Amino acid sequence: MATTPTSTPMPKTNRIGLTVLDYRGGKTTLCAGCGHNAISERIIDAFYEMGVKPERVIKPSGIGCSSKSPAYFMSRSHSFNAVHGRMPSVATGAILANHKLLALGVSGDGDTASIGIGQFVHLMRRNLPLIYVIEDNGVYGLTKGQFSATADLGSKLKSGVSNDLPPIDTCALAIELGATFVGRSFSGDKKQLLAMLKAAIAHRGTVMLDVVSPCVTFNDHEGSTKSYKYMKDHEEPLQDINLIPAFEEIDVEYDPGTTVDVTMHDGSHLRLRKLEEDYDPTNKINAVRRLLEAHERNEVLTGVFYLNSQAPTFIDMLNITDESLATLPDSVVRPGREVLDEVMEQLR
Amino acid sequence: MATTDVALREASGRSGQKHVVNDLSIQVATVNGSGSQSSNTVLLRSIFQMGIPVSGKNLFPSNIAGLPTWYTIRANKDGYIARKKEIDFLVAMNPETAQEDVKSLAAGAVVVYDEPLNLRALRDDLIFYAVPYDKLVAPVCPEAKLRKLVRNMIYVGVVAKLLGIEMAEVEKAIRKQFAKKVKAANLNLAAVEAGFHHATATLPKQDPYFVERSDQTAGKIIIDGNSAAALGSMFAGVTVVTWYPITPSSSLVETLIDYMKEYRIGPDGKASFAIVQAEDELAAIGMVLGAGWAGARAMTATAGPGISLMSEFAGLSYYAEVPGVVWDIQRVGPSTGLPTRTSQGDILSTAFLSHGDTKHILLIPSSVEECFTMATDAFNLAEHFQTLVFVMSDLDLGMNNWMSDPFRYPDTPIKRGKVLSKKDLDRLGGFARYKDVDGDGIGYRTLPGTDHPAAAYFARGSGHNENSQYSERPDDFERNMERLNRKFETARSFVPRPEIIENGKSNQVGIIAYGTSHWAILEARDQLRKEYNLEADYLRLKAFPFTRDVHEFIERHERIYVVEQNRDAQMLSLLKLDVRADLVTRLRSIAHIHGLPLDARSVTDELTSMEGK
Numbered sequence: 001m002a003t004t005p006t007s008t009p010m011p012k013t014n015r016i017g018l019t020v021l022d023y024r025g026g027k028t029t030l031c032a033g034c035g036h037n038a039i040s041e042r043i044i045d046a047f048y049e050m051g052v053k054p055e056r057v058i059k060p061s062g063i064g065c066s067s068k069s070p071a072y073f074m075s076r077s078h079s080f081n082a083v084h085g086r087m088p089s090v091a092t093g094a095i096l097a098n099h100k101l102l103a104l105g106v107s108g109d110g111d112t113a114s115i116g117i118g119q120f121v122h123l124m125r126r127n128l129p130l131i132y133v134i135e136d137n138g139v140y141g142l143t144k145g146q147f148s149a150t151a152d153l154g155s156k157l158k159s160g161v162s163n164d165l166p167p168i169d170t171c172a173l174a175i176e177l178g179a180t181f182v183g184r185s186f187s188g189d190k191k192q193l194l195a196m197l198k199a200a201i202a203h204r205g206t207v208m209l210d211v212v213s214p215c216v217t218f219n220d221h222e223g224s225t226k227s228y229k230y231m232k233d234h235e236e237p238l239q240d241i242n243l244i245p246a247f248e249e250i251d252v253e254y255d256p257g258t259t260v261d262v263t264m265h266d267g268s269h270l271r272l273r274k275l276e277e278d279y280d281p282t283n284k285i286n287a288v289r290r291l292l293e294a295h296e297r298n299e300v301l302t303g304v305f306y307l308n309s310q311a312p313t314f315i316d317m318l319n320i321t322d323e324s325l326a327t328l329p330d331s332v333v334r335p336g337r338e339v340l341d342e343v344m345e346q347l348r
Numbered sequence: 349m350a351t352t353d354v355a356l357r358e359a360s361g362r363s364g365q366k367h368v369v370n371d372l373s374i375q376v377a378t379v380n381g382s383g384s385q386s387s388n389t390v391l392l393r394s395i396f397q398m399g400i401p402v403s404g405k406n407l408f409p410s411n412i413a414g415l416p417t418w419y420t421i422r423a424n425k426d427g428y429i430a431r432k433k434e435i436d437f438l439v440a441m442n443p444e445t446a447q448e449d450v451k452s453l454a455a456g457a458v459v460v461y462d463e464p465l466n467l468r469a470l471r472d473d474l475i476f477y478a479v480p481y482d483k484l485v486a487p488v489c490p491e492a493k494l495r496k497l498v499r500n501m502i503y504v505g506v507v508a509k510l511l512g513i514e515m516a517e518v519e520k521a522i523r524k525q526f527a528k529k530v531k532a533a534n535l536n537l538a539a540v541e542a543g544f545h546h547a548t549a550t551l552p553k554q555d556p557y558f559v560e561r562s563d564q565t566a567g568k569i570i571i572d573g574n575s576a577a578a579l580g581s582m583f584a585g586v587t588v589v590t591w592y593p594i595t596p597s598s599s600l601v602e603t604l605i606d607y608m609k610e611y612r613i614g615p616d617g618k619a620s621f622a623i624v625q626a627e628d629e630l631a632a633i634g635m636v637l638g639a640g641w642a643g644a645r646a647m648t649a650t651a652g653p654g655i656s657l658m659s660e661f662a663g664l665s666y667y668a669e670v671p672g673v674v675w676d677i678q679r680v681g682p683s684t685g686l687p688t689r690t691s692q693g694d695i696l697s698t699a700f701l702s703h704g705d706t707k708h709i710l711l712i713p714s715s716v717e718e719c720f721t722m723a724t725d726a727f728n729l730a731e732h733f734q735t736l737v738f739v740m741s742d743l744d745l746g747m748n749n750w751m752s753d754p755f756r757y758p759d760t761p762i763k764r765g766k767v768l769s770k771k772d773l774d775r776l777g778g779f780a781r782y783k784d785v786d787g788d789g790i791g792y793r794t795l796p797g798t799d800h801p802a803a804a805y806f807a808r809g810s811g812h813n814e815n816s817q818y819s820e821r822p823d824d825f826e827r828n829m830e831r832l833n834r835k836f837e838t839a840r841s842f843v844p845r846p847e848i849i850e851n852g853k854s855n856q857v858g859i860i861a862y863g864t865s866h867w868a869i870l871e872a873r874d875q876l877r878k879e880y881n882l883e884a885d886y887l888r889l890k891a892f893p894f895t896r897d898v899h900e901f902i903e904r905h906e907r908i909y910v911v912e913q914n915r916d917a918q919m920l921s922l923l924k925l926d927v928r929a930d931l932v933t934r935l936r937s938i939a940h941i942h943g944l945p946l947d948a949r950s951v952t953d954e955l956t957s958m959e960g961k
Contacts, residue, residue: 093638
């Protein structure tokens with residue numbers, strides 16, 4: 001114990017004057033060591049470091065362990081824990097109602113790739129401004145460890161049962177369908193995941209991040225391809241990722257020969273230092289080809305696979321007024337008496 | 349298909365002596381996709397413009413082209429606009445159905461037919477008029493490929509001449525129908541005239557039916573229920589519309605799109621709305637919930653199969669307390685059923701849509717006017733009670749043309765319910781989302797994006813306490829469910845009250861009906877009085893849960909006939925659950941499930957037979 005009185009140091013704050021504690025959530029009820037908890041931590045860090053006001057954020061989710069996790073970060077943001085596989089539609093409605101919100105949709109591999117694949121597919125087509133995070137562990141945790149549709153061919157359950165069906169690669173699917181920022185990360189890769197989440201916040205359009213997140217209880221054993229050990233051995237990062245927020249000065253030059261610099265929608269810079277020669281994250285076809293190759297080589301490729309910061313979003317396409325639809329005044333949403341008179345005249 | 353299920357009238361010999369004015373039904377039997385809809389609308393409008401109360405009902409197949417379709421027009425001086433069971437005047441254009449159509453007519457009816465079909469040979473107790481359509485159409489329509497469409501206009505001219513419909517009104521109706529296409533209007537008018545001249549020259553009047561100018565439609569409008577609902581929704585301030593195409597609801601949203609593009613684009617060229625065609629009904633209702641949660645006035649429109657798919661989200665709306673409006677334009681189930689025929693078959697399943705103890709507010713419009721006004725009621729109730737409100741229209745109301753008084757501008761302010769603003773939170777410091785502060789079961793909510801650190805709450809379909817925290821505690825669950833029930837009870841005094849017609853003379857017989865059955869009931873009550881000296885009081889339901897008036901009406905009457913368009917007496921079942929046990933035996937069912945709009949005669953026959961008359 002200190003015996004001499006000292007002044008309490010001022011807690012560190014971000015650019016809007018909030019401390020990291022302002023981005024905390026409730027105490028997690030997930031298993032100790034669950035990858036999802038690490039993802040929640042990175043989400044807290046990313047929103048804190050980007051200085052996003054938590055009141056501006058919404059956290060829609062589906063059903064499952066992953067979808068419970070919004071309770072464990074950012075309590076000052078509205079959450080909507082909806083029904084199984086239907087987070088995309090709920091998120092879509094919310095963004096239509098108020099496009100000033102920043103939506104972080106949280107789903108799992110069961111919630112997305114099986115029951116929710118229909119809504120996932122159509123969400124990706126629309127380029128709705130939304131960050132879609134799949135906390136991907138290859139199994140249904142809450143129902144005690146059945147395979148999900150992202151489980152790799154030949155991977156084994158704890159009981160020894162082998163998976164006979166090929167996995168759905170949600171990243172390849174998202175790229176093909178129209179998502180404008182697609183990447184994969186690993187809950188254990190703090191630095192990469194944080195940088196990707198920060199870049200996601202800077203992007204306007206649909207961000208699809210598949211984050212491999214080991215299930216310590218049902219899928220972390222020998223024979224699993226979503227275990228901590230398997231990921232340590234097989235993760236192949238495409239790039240070193242660094243996000244320089246718009247509000248920070250750029251003080252480091254980069255070598256265009258080795259690094260791709262992308263200016264994001266909000267003015268931030270995403271710097272991707274290539275670990276592979278000639279990987280161009282703006283080329284859709286190559287991105288999908290590289291993902292398919294990774295499967296053949298038994299690699300878990302991570303990084304930013306595809307990025308298009310120019311595409312119009314769903315809000316642009318719908319030509320929605322700048323104000324939030326939710327709070328438009330009566331005078332805007334109810335046409336005047338003369339309009340009804342005009343219509344009635346046409347019907348006589 | 350015989351659309352008259354029973355031939356009712358006595359064979360009263362050859363007519364011609366009688367003179368029947370402004371009281372007839374015309375049925376036009378055609379093939380769908382042949383352009384007959386325009387001809388029928390012109391006929392309907394011409395009669396309407398002459399001041400005679402009229403209704404038109406399209407009995408069509410689930411098909412784009414080539415299958416039989418029937419259109420019935422009823423003109424009635426007493427204002428009866430329900431479907432008339434008897435057909436007085438058949439226009440037989442479809443060779444496939446002509447024989448059966450003619451055979452099912454009652455003696456004395458009139459048939460206008462295509463000459464080569466030689467229908468005259470089938471019966472000697474009908475009045476026949478032959479029209480050589482192909483011969484008549486060729487000179488007025490040199491372009492052969494248009495003849496199929498223009499051909500149908502010829503019967504308009506024939507019928508106009510035979511019934512005395514004024515040609516000036518027919519021309520006016522054609523000009524309205526083909527408003528922007530002058531060439532098409534002229535072509536069609538020429539065809540009408542060819543028919544008119546043919547009738548004048550070769551068809552001496554043999555039947556007793558006449559249409560004569562009246563003044564009963566002055567100032568009135570003609571509109572279908574789906575368009576009325578679309579208009580109502582626009583004036584109710586809808587901002588988010590999500591939908592998946594399904595007959596018979598699609599035209600509601602398609603019309604709404606037209607109106608919104610016309611009247612809800614701001615001076616800056618931007619839309620004060622978002623309309624999204626979703627990938628399925630699950631997504632459509634999910635988007636409604638997302639938008640309602642975030643504060644928009646959100647709606648969707650669907651039919652039975654869509655309602656079934658929306659079931660899970662309906663439960664979420666009930667339990668997480670999220671507002672939204674769902675229009676159910678009911679069609680015949682179960683399953684795919686008869687997708688283009690009318691029904692009231694979704695009442696019971698929608699009232700309790702979803703698993704667990706779930707119940708919903710239903711509004712039931714009977715008229716196009718109510719489609720308009722209930723759009724606003726539905727949003728106000730949905731936001732007041734923070735739950736889905738279902739508007740139970742049907743195909744007959746939604747897709748057919750109805751006469752109506754012009755709609756009145758909604759002058760009541762838009763009510764957004766109990767929503768706490770940043771200012772409220774500054775004052776209160778915080779709030780408990782699911783706490784019954786006012787004793788009405790309705791909590792206060794905040795909208796996402798409210799700029800206050802205490803604004804956020806966790807909406808969820810899982811068990812929760814007053815503070816919207818996850819809870820599996822038995823007492824939390826029970827308290828919450830009891831509060832939801834209290835909220836539903838509160839709704840009884842907020843939903844539209846029934847329309848009650850009582851004569852005070854007798855308290856023996858009462859009728860309870862709802863929706864489009866209303867029009868048949870009005871007429872049946874008159875038949876009962878005139879033909880059986882039976883006074884039947886009448887209560888028309890407009891909503892579920894039932895208001896106190898419904899219980900009192902049942903208490904006041906000895907025998908209550910609940911008339912509805914489904915097999916299982918669905919509304920009667922709901923009433924049984926709600927009324928005092930000793931009153932249950934007073935309820936009797938008159939149910940119709942054939943998919944055709946209800947007619948008065950069927951109600952009268954069944955009620956009198958049950959009354960032992």
